[in-house]
Amino acid sequence: MEMTNSQIMFLIFSAIIVIFSILTVTSRRILRAATYLLFVLISTAGLYFMLNFQFLAAVQITLYAGGIVVLIIFSILLTSHISQKFERIQISKIIFSAIAAIAGIILTVTTILNYEFKANKVVLQNIDMKVIGRSLLNYGDNGYVLPFEVISILLLAAMIGAIVIAKKKIKS
Amino acid sequence: MNVDIPLNYFLILSSVMFFVGIYGFLTRRNLITILMSVELILNSTCINFVAFNRYLYPDNLHGHFFALFIIAVAAAEAAVAIAIIINIYRHFTTINVEDVDEMKY
Numbered sequence: 675m676e677m678t679n680s681q682i683m684f685l686i687f688s689a690i691i692v693i694f695s696i697l698t699v700t701s702r703r704i705l706r707a708a709t710y711l712l713f714v715l716i717s718t719a720g721l722y723f724m725l726n727f728q729f730l731a732a733v734q735i736t737l738y739a740g741g742i743v744v745l746i747i748f749s750i751l752l753t754s755h756i757s758q759k760f761e762r763i764q765i766s767k768i769i770f771s772a773i774a775a776i777a778g779i780i781l782t783v784t785t786i787l788n789y790e791f792k793a794n795k796v797v798l799q800n801i802d803m804k805v806i807g808r809s810l811l812n813y814g815d816n817g818y819v820l821p822f823e824v825i826s827i828l829l830l831a832a833m834i835g836a837i838v839i840a841k842k843k844i845k846s
Numbered sequence: 847m848n849v850d851i852p853l854n855y856f857l858i859l860s861s862v863m864f865f866v867g868i869y870g871f872l873t874r875r876n877l878i879t880i881l882m883s884v885e886l887i888l889n890s891t892c893i894n895f896v897a898f899n900r901y902l903y904p905d906n907l908h909g910h911f912f913a914l915f916i917i918a919v920a921a922a923e924a925a926v927a928i929a930i931i932i933n934i935y936r937h938f939t940t941i942n943v944e945d946v947d948e949m950k951y
Contacts, residue, residue: 680850688859695863695886699870704879711882714863718889721856725900727910734892737917742885742924749928750878753935763873775869782861791853793901801907809907818911825918832922840929 683724690717702760708747715739729806856897863890877931877941881924888920 677685691714698710715738722731750756810818863886870883892913899909935941938948 678850684851684855688855691859692862692866695866698886699866699873699879699883704876707879707882711885714886715889718893721893722896725896727896727900730896730910730913733914733917737921738885738889742921745924745928746878746882749931752932753878753941754876760876763875767873771869771872774872775865778865778868779862782865783858786854786857786861791902793853794904797904801910805907809911816906816908821911821915825915828919829922832926836925836929839926840932 680724684721687717687720687724690714691721703757704750704754704760705747705756708743708750711746712739712743715743727801729801729803853897853901856893856901860890860893860897863887863893875942875944877934877943878928880943881927881931885920885924888916892916 694710694713694717698707698714701707701710716735719731719734719739722728722734809816810822813819867883867886867890870886871880874880874883895909895913895916897909899907903909931941934946938946940946
Protein backbone atom coordinates (compact mmCIF):
# COMPACT_ATOMS: atom_id res chain seq x y z
CA MET A 675 0.00 0.00 0.00
CA GLU A 676 1.59 3.20 -1.16
CA MET A 677 1.52 5.82 1.59
CA THR A 678 2.96 9.28 1.43
CA ASN A 679 5.22 10.55 4.17
CA SER A 680 2.54 12.67 5.78
CA GLN A 681 0.23 9.67 6.01
CA ILE A 682 2.93 7.64 7.73
CA MET A 683 3.57 10.49 10.19
CA PHE A 684 -0.14 10.87 10.89
CA LEU A 685 -0.42 7.14 11.50
CA ILE A 686 2.49 7.17 13.94
CA PHE A 687 1.18 10.21 15.84
CA SER A 688 -2.38 8.96 16.08
CA ALA A 689 -1.24 5.48 17.17
CA ILE A 690 0.86 7.06 19.93
CA ILE A 691 -2.05 9.26 21.01
CA VAL A 692 -4.64 6.48 21.15
CA ILE A 693 -2.42 3.89 22.84
CA PHE A 694 -0.95 6.21 25.42
CA SER A 695 -4.24 7.88 26.30
CA ILE A 696 -5.78 4.46 26.99
CA LEU A 697 -2.74 3.60 29.09
CA THR A 698 -3.10 6.89 31.00
CA VAL A 699 -6.61 6.13 32.15
CA THR A 700 -6.03 2.48 32.96
CA SER A 701 -2.61 2.46 34.55
CA ARG A 702 -2.37 1.44 38.18
CA ARG A 703 0.66 3.52 39.06
CA ILE A 704 0.11 7.24 39.10
CA LEU A 705 3.53 8.37 37.96
CA ARG A 706 3.33 6.19 34.88
CA ALA A 707 -0.06 7.73 34.08
CA ALA A 708 1.53 11.18 34.20
CA THR A 709 4.34 10.06 31.87
CA TYR A 710 1.89 8.59 29.37
CA LEU A 711 -0.05 11.87 29.45
CA LEU A 712 3.18 13.66 28.62
CA PHE A 713 3.62 11.47 25.52
CA VAL A 714 0.04 12.15 24.43
CA LEU A 715 0.53 15.91 24.68
CA ILE A 716 3.82 15.86 22.77
CA SER A 717 2.25 13.78 19.98
CA THR A 718 -0.56 16.32 19.75
CA ALA A 719 2.07 19.01 19.26
CA GLY A 720 3.47 16.84 16.46
CA LEU A 721 0.03 16.85 14.82
CA TYR A 722 -0.05 20.65 15.02
CA PHE A 723 3.36 20.81 13.34
CA MET A 724 1.96 18.65 10.54
CA LEU A 725 -0.96 21.04 10.08
CA ASN A 726 1.48 23.94 9.67
CA PHE A 727 0.60 25.67 12.94
CA GLN A 728 4.10 25.98 14.35
CA PHE A 729 3.39 28.61 16.99
CA LEU A 730 0.49 26.65 18.42
CA ALA A 731 2.63 23.51 18.57
CA ALA A 732 5.35 25.40 20.43
CA VAL A 733 2.78 26.79 22.87
CA GLN A 734 1.37 23.30 23.35
CA ILE A 735 4.77 21.87 24.23
CA THR A 736 5.68 24.77 26.51
CA LEU A 737 2.40 25.11 28.40
CA TYR A 738 0.84 21.68 28.37
CA ALA A 739 3.81 19.34 28.32
CA GLY A 740 6.24 21.58 30.11
CA GLY A 741 3.88 23.32 32.50
CA ILE A 742 0.78 21.34 33.35
CA VAL A 743 2.40 17.90 33.40
CA VAL A 744 5.26 19.19 35.57
CA LEU A 745 2.67 20.72 37.91
CA ILE A 746 0.81 17.41 38.04
CA ILE A 747 4.02 15.50 38.82
CA PHE A 748 4.87 17.94 41.60
CA SER A 749 1.46 17.49 43.14
CA ILE A 750 1.77 13.69 42.83
CA LEU A 751 5.05 13.82 44.71
CA LEU A 752 3.50 16.03 47.38
CA THR A 753 0.38 14.02 48.02
CA SER A 754 0.97 10.32 47.63
CA HIS A 755 3.38 7.44 47.74
CA ILE A 756 4.70 7.27 44.21
CA SER A 757 5.26 3.54 44.35
CA GLN A 758 1.89 2.52 45.66
CA LYS A 759 -0.44 0.75 43.27
CA PHE A 760 -4.07 1.66 42.93
CA GLU A 761 -6.55 -0.87 44.15
CA ARG A 762 -8.55 -2.67 41.54
CA ILE A 763 -11.79 -0.96 40.65
CA GLN A 764 -15.04 -2.89 40.85
CA ILE A 765 -15.76 -4.73 37.64
CA SER A 766 -19.26 -3.26 37.37
CA LYS A 767 -17.88 0.27 37.33
CA ILE A 768 -15.38 -0.65 34.63
CA ILE A 769 -18.06 -2.27 32.49
CA PHE A 770 -20.55 0.57 32.76
CA SER A 771 -17.95 3.26 32.03
CA ALA A 772 -16.56 1.26 29.11
CA ILE A 773 -20.06 0.77 27.68
CA ALA A 774 -20.77 4.50 28.00
CA ALA A 775 -17.46 5.44 26.36
CA ILE A 776 -17.77 2.93 23.53
CA ALA A 777 -21.38 3.91 22.86
CA GLY A 778 -20.27 7.53 22.68
CA ILE A 779 -17.45 6.67 20.29
CA ILE A 780 -19.76 4.68 18.01
CA LEU A 781 -22.36 7.44 17.97
CA THR A 782 -19.82 10.18 17.22
CA VAL A 783 -17.88 8.22 14.61
CA THR A 784 -20.98 7.21 12.65
CA THR A 785 -22.17 10.83 12.67
CA ILE A 786 -18.78 12.02 11.44
CA LEU A 787 -18.48 9.41 8.71
CA ASN A 788 -21.96 10.06 7.38
CA TYR A 789 -21.38 13.76 6.79
CA GLU A 790 -19.72 15.08 3.65
CA PHE A 791 -17.22 17.74 4.61
CA LYS A 792 -16.44 20.02 1.71
CA ALA A 793 -12.74 20.63 2.00
CA ASN A 794 -11.79 24.11 0.95
CA LYS A 795 -9.07 24.33 -1.67
CA VAL A 796 -7.81 27.73 -0.59
CA VAL A 797 -4.25 27.47 0.61
CA LEU A 798 -3.52 29.19 3.88
CA GLN A 799 -1.06 32.02 3.89
CA ASN A 800 2.14 31.48 5.77
CA ILE A 801 1.42 32.03 9.45
CA ASP A 802 4.29 33.91 10.94
CA MET A 803 4.49 35.70 14.22
CA LYS A 804 3.60 39.04 12.63
CA VAL A 805 0.16 37.81 11.64
CA ILE A 806 -0.47 36.26 15.05
CA GLY A 807 0.77 39.31 16.93
CA ARG A 808 -1.25 41.73 14.83
CA SER A 809 -4.40 39.63 15.23
CA LEU A 810 -4.02 39.40 18.96
CA LEU A 811 -3.92 43.17 19.36
CA ASN A 812 -6.34 44.07 16.58
CA TYR A 813 -9.27 46.35 17.41
CA GLY A 814 -11.09 45.89 14.14
CA ASP A 815 -12.49 42.86 12.37
CA ASN A 816 -11.12 39.46 13.29
CA GLY A 817 -9.34 40.99 16.21
CA TYR A 818 -8.67 39.21 19.44
CA VAL A 819 -7.85 42.03 21.78
CA LEU A 820 -10.89 41.42 24.01
CA PRO A 821 -10.17 37.71 24.73
CA PHE A 822 -6.53 38.65 25.16
CA GLU A 823 -7.29 41.12 27.93
CA VAL A 824 -9.89 38.86 29.53
CA ILE A 825 -7.43 35.98 29.62
CA SER A 826 -4.83 38.09 31.32
CA ILE A 827 -7.36 38.94 34.03
CA LEU A 828 -8.27 35.25 34.27
CA LEU A 829 -4.64 34.25 34.73
CA LEU A 830 -4.16 36.88 37.40
CA ALA A 831 -7.25 35.68 39.24
CA ALA A 832 -6.16 32.05 38.97
CA MET A 833 -2.71 32.89 40.29
CA ILE A 834 -4.06 34.82 43.27
CA GLY A 835 -6.68 32.17 43.96
CA ALA A 836 -4.19 29.30 43.84
CA ILE A 837 -1.80 31.08 46.20
CA VAL A 838 -4.55 31.93 48.68
CA ILE A 839 -6.00 28.43 48.65
CA ALA A 840 -2.75 26.55 48.96
CA LYS A 841 -0.83 28.58 51.48
CA LYS A 842 -0.52 27.45 55.05
CA LYS A 843 -2.75 29.11 57.55
CA ILE A 844 -0.72 30.64 60.34
CA LYS A 845 -2.15 29.55 63.63
CA SER A 846 -2.06 32.59 65.86
CA MET B 847 -0.53 17.70 2.28
CA ASN B 848 -4.16 18.40 2.95
CA VAL B 849 -5.50 16.00 0.37
CA ASP B 850 -3.58 13.04 1.77
CA ILE B 851 -5.33 12.84 5.10
CA PRO B 852 -9.10 13.38 5.05
CA LEU B 853 -10.63 15.62 7.67
CA ASN B 854 -12.59 12.67 9.08
CA TYR B 855 -9.47 11.02 10.42
CA PHE B 856 -8.64 14.00 12.61
CA LEU B 857 -12.19 14.13 13.92
CA ILE B 858 -12.28 10.41 14.69
CA LEU B 859 -8.95 10.72 16.52
CA SER B 860 -10.21 13.60 18.64
CA SER B 861 -13.47 11.75 19.42
CA VAL B 862 -11.56 8.68 20.57
CA MET B 863 -9.37 10.80 22.81
CA PHE B 864 -12.46 12.61 24.17
CA PHE B 865 -14.24 9.41 25.14
CA VAL B 866 -11.11 7.83 26.58
CA GLY B 867 -10.92 10.93 28.79
CA ILE B 868 -14.56 10.46 29.80
CA TYR B 869 -13.88 6.82 30.64
CA GLY B 870 -10.98 7.90 32.84
CA PHE B 871 -13.10 10.59 34.48
CA LEU B 872 -15.80 8.07 35.42
CA THR B 873 -13.49 5.27 36.50
CA ARG B 874 -10.69 6.85 38.46
CA ARG B 875 -10.79 7.52 42.16
CA ASN B 876 -7.68 9.63 42.66
CA LEU B 877 -8.30 13.35 42.24
CA ILE B 878 -5.13 13.91 40.25
CA THR B 879 -5.96 11.17 37.74
CA ILE B 880 -9.39 12.74 37.31
CA LEU B 881 -7.61 16.01 36.52
CA MET B 882 -5.46 14.19 33.96
CA SER B 883 -8.60 12.86 32.25
CA VAL B 884 -10.01 16.39 32.09
CA GLU B 885 -6.79 17.54 30.41
CA LEU B 886 -7.24 14.75 27.84
CA ILE B 887 -10.76 15.98 27.10
CA LEU B 888 -9.63 19.59 26.66
CA ASN B 889 -6.77 18.55 24.42
CA SER B 890 -9.10 16.60 22.16
CA THR B 891 -11.29 19.66 21.60
CA CYS B 892 -8.16 21.65 20.72
CA ILE B 893 -7.32 19.15 17.97
CA ASN B 894 -10.87 19.46 16.70
CA PHE B 895 -10.72 23.24 16.43
CA VAL B 896 -7.36 23.22 14.69
CA ALA B 897 -8.43 20.56 12.16
CA PHE B 898 -11.58 22.48 11.27
CA ASN B 899 -9.59 25.66 10.84
CA ARG B 900 -7.10 24.01 8.52
CA TYR B 901 -9.53 22.12 6.32
CA LEU B 902 -12.78 24.08 6.13
CA TYR B 903 -11.79 27.70 6.76
CA PRO B 904 -8.16 28.12 5.76
CA ASP B 905 -8.34 31.85 5.11
CA ASN B 906 -8.72 32.95 8.71
CA LEU B 907 -7.28 31.83 12.01
CA HIS B 908 -10.26 31.55 14.33
CA GLY B 909 -9.70 27.91 15.25
CA HIS B 910 -6.04 28.53 15.93
CA PHE B 911 -6.77 31.33 18.37
CA PHE B 912 -9.58 29.42 20.03
CA ALA B 913 -7.17 26.53 20.64
CA LEU B 914 -4.64 28.99 22.06
CA PHE B 915 -7.16 30.34 24.53
CA ILE B 916 -8.33 26.83 25.45
CA ILE B 917 -4.74 25.96 26.37
CA ALA B 918 -4.46 29.09 28.52
CA VAL B 919 -7.74 28.37 30.32
CA ALA B 920 -6.71 24.74 30.88
CA ALA B 921 -3.48 25.89 32.49
CA ALA B 922 -5.29 28.28 34.83
CA GLU B 923 -7.82 25.62 35.75
CA ALA B 924 -5.15 23.01 36.45
CA ALA B 925 -3.35 25.42 38.77
CA VAL B 926 -6.45 26.17 40.82
CA ALA B 927 -7.46 22.49 40.88
CA ILE B 928 -4.07 21.44 42.22
CA ALA B 929 -4.22 24.15 44.89
CA ILE B 930 -7.56 22.72 46.01
CA ILE B 931 -6.13 19.17 45.93
CA ILE B 932 -3.20 20.18 48.12
CA ASN B 933 -5.59 21.81 50.57
CA ILE B 934 -7.72 18.67 50.66
CA TYR B 935 -4.64 16.57 51.29
CA ARG B 936 -3.69 18.75 54.24
CA HIS B 937 -7.10 18.27 55.78
CA PHE B 938 -7.84 14.61 55.03
CA THR B 939 -4.38 13.10 54.33
CA THR B 940 -5.92 11.30 51.36
CA ILE B 941 -7.01 12.32 47.89
CA ASN B 942 -9.40 9.50 47.21
CA VAL B 943 -12.73 10.93 46.12
CA GLU B 944 -14.55 8.34 48.16
CA ASP B 945 -12.85 9.42 51.39
CA VAL B 946 -13.54 13.13 51.02
CA ASP B 947 -17.13 13.02 52.24
CA GLU B 948 -17.35 15.40 55.16
CA MET B 949 -19.91 17.60 53.42
CA LYS B 950 -22.20 14.73 52.60
CA TYR B 951 -25.73 15.06 53.84
